[in-house]
Amino acid sequence: MDTRDMHPLDPSEKNDRTVLSLAPCASTLLLRSSRSLTNYGGLRFAYKISWLHRESEALLTGVNYLSWYGPKAHFVVSEPKLVKEILNNKDRAYPKGDIPAYFRLLLGNGVTTSEGEKWTKHRKLSTYAFNTENLKGMIPAMISSVEMLLERWKQYEGREIEVYQEFRLLTSEVISRTAFGSSYLEGKNIFDMLTKLSLIINRNIYKLRLPGISKFWRTEDEIESEKLVKGIHHSVMEIIKKREEKVKNGETDGFGNDFLGVLVNAYRDPDEKKRISIDDLVDECKTFYIAGQESTNSLLSWTILVLAIHSDWQEEARKEVFKTFGQQKPNLDGIAKLRIVSMIINETLRLYPPVLGLIRKVETDVQIGQLTLPANINLYIANMALHHDPQIWGEDVHLFKPERFSEGVAKATNNNPAAFFPFGLGPRTCVGLNFATTEAKITLSMILQKYLFTLSPTYIHSPYESVTLCPRNGVQSANIEALDIVAYREFN
Numbered sequence: 001m002d003t004r005d006m007h008p009l010d011p012s013e014k015n016d017r018t019v020l021s022l023a024p025c026a027s028t029l030l031l032r033s034s035r036s037l038t039n040y041g042g043l044r045f046a047y048k049i050s051w052l053h054r055e056s057e058a059l060l061t062g063v064n065y066l067s068w069y070g071p072k073a074h075f076v077v078s079e080p081k082l083v084k085e086i087l088n089n090k091d092r093a094y095p096k097g098d099i100p101a102y103f104r105l106l107l108g109n110g111v112t113t114s115e116g117e118k119w120t121k122h123r124k125l126s127t128y129a130f131n132t133e134n135l136k137g138m139i140p141a142m143i144s145s146v147e148m149l150l151e152r153w154k155q156y157e158g159r160e161i162e163v164y165q166e167f168r169l170l171t172s173e174v175i176s177r178t179a180f181g182s183s184y185l186e187g188k189n190i191f192d193m194l195t196k197l198s199l200i201i202n203r204n205i206y207k208l209r210l211p212g213i214s215k216f217w218r219t220e221d222e223i224e225s226e227k228l229v230k231g232i233h234h235s236v237m238e239i240i241k242k243r244e245e246k247v248k249n250g251e252t253d254g255f256g257n258d259f260l261g262v263l264v265n266a267y268r269d270p271d272e273k274k275r276i277s278i279d280d281l282v283d284e285c286k287t288f289y290i291a292g293q294e295s296t297n298s299l300l301s302w303t304i305l306v307l308a309i310h311s312d313w314q315e316e317a318r319k320e321v322f323k324t325f326g327q328q329k330p331n332l333d334g335i336a337k338l339r340i341v342s343m344i345i346n347e348t349l350r351l352y353p354p355v356l357g358l359i360r361k362v363e364t365d366v367q368i369g370q371l372t373l374p375a376n377i378n379l380y381i382a383n384m385a386l387h388h389d390p391q392i393w394g395e396d397v398h399l400f401k402p403e404r405f406s407e408g409v410a411k412a413t414n415n416n417p418a419a420f421f422p423f424g425l426g427p428r429t430c431v432g433l434n435f436a437t438t439e440a441k442i443t444l445s446m447i448l449q450k451y452l453f454t455l456s457p458t459y460i461h462s463p464y465e466s467v468t469l470c471p472r473n474g475v476q477s478a479n480i481e482a483l484d485i486v487a488y489r490e491f492n
């Protein structure tokens with residue numbers, strides 16, 4: 001098959017475990033046996049059921065339907081009007097959904113999982129740490145991290161390279177340096193433990209456990225995850241202590257303006273209302289280690305995949321990068337002007353959104369549109385379904401066509417914010433949006449300045465969800481070729 005026509009979600013390796021089908025417009029419950037689970041987030045455990053709750057019947061209309069995660073009903077929403085109503089709601093009628101216990105081990109009670117006053121306080125701290133002014137100061141660290149990556153790549157010239165693993169190192173280095181003032185090596189222990197914990201979560205997230213049974217009998221995974229949580233707590237505490245000692249020893253006169261500094265300042269705040277607890281501090285660090293790394297790793301890997309396949313767009317992007325920066329390092333002004341690169345990133349985020357769906361919950365019985373939603377039902381907002389809806393994007397919805405975004409996101413979506421929201425929508429929109437897109441643009445620019453790349457014939461397409469949307473078999477670029485700058489300049 002010509003990879004240019006490859007269906008973004010249809011794996012080339014078809015078997016029971018990897019079949020990934022998309023059914024955004026299901027109007028009835030879906031039949032899925034446990035052997036043919038789809039990897040498409042919300043549909044994972046959708047079983048056909050012959051009985052329906054009276055209220056639930058009202059829910060089964062149009063593009064919204066009910067599905068079950070074990071014993072828990074989820075109402076899957078992919079109708080733009082409802083999506084907007086739910087995500088933009090400011091009265092907290094749709095708080096974050098029930099977070100499965102295993103997931104809580106990963107994120108704790110940080111900004112992504114908290115609600116109410118606590119969320120407001122933590123959101124303010126993280127928004128401040130990643131504001132435009134602070135972001136400017138992070139650019140040199142992002143550039144040096146990419147330089148390290150390019151230095152490593154010299155040994156692969158003319159050979160194949162596994163970019164998914166390479167970007168794992170890069171994104172870990174970037175978040176370690178910018179948010180925690182340390183390096184990947186210092187944070188390595190934490191990343192390794194978080195990765196192991198994510199694997200355990202993947203294995204267990206939808207497994208049923210009898211309530212209370214853990215008090216008498218714990219599985220190996222439960223014992224291991226408890227150890228990992230303690231280990232992560234300990235390692236994060238070490239990083240915090242180091243920062244505090246620097247101030248004590250007079251090496252610096254404050255805790256700093258990076259994310260860790262902002263959190264330690266809040267922990268030491270004399271005003272009780274503004275203060276955060278040590279557990280909150282650790283949870284927030286865990287959240288940002290994981291959120292700052294996994295999602296950008298996913299975005300960069302899928303972008304290299306599409307550019308390796310679509311060499312015409314790779315070339316368009318390279319021309320723009322040289323026009324903007326020449327052979328110089330990227331800078332903030334230039335980054336803001338990268339139109340083609342932005343179009344490519346948006347189209348990649350449309351086809352391969354790192355976060356596949358958002359979970360919310362109905363606080364009390366509510367009537368939205370023509371639907372009656374019962375209290376406590378979880379809502380699964382399927383952004384992936386909207387990004388792949390032919391009614392919104394046209395019959396060529398599955399093709400990589402960055403030109404959709406040539407006149408901006410508003411034009412591409414016909415002013416419908418619920419058609420494209422890879423970073424979420426409403427008050428809980430991603431805190432790291434600008435950070436992630438800046439990191440991605442810097443990385444892509446610096447790679448394009450140096451290398452030409454194609455896709456390896458050994459690549460097997462199999463997107464799957466593991467916290468974020470990942471390439472199951474990695475992404476292998478073939479024959480990365482150092483760009484002959486002089487020849488390139490003469491030719492262009």
Ligand code: HEM
Nearest residue numbers: 112291292295296299355358422423424428430431432436
């Ligand atoms: C391509 C990269 C990224 C994507 C696609 C992405 C996507 C998202 C999405 C969809 C949400 C909303 C979740 C919801 O409403 O339930 C979100 C929230 C969040 N993201 Fe990101 N994210 C990315 C990068 C980052 C980075 C780099 C950071 C940190 C440096 C970050 C930190 C957060 C935090 C803290 C929240 C929770 C916000 C809240 O609940 O108030 N994200 N992200």
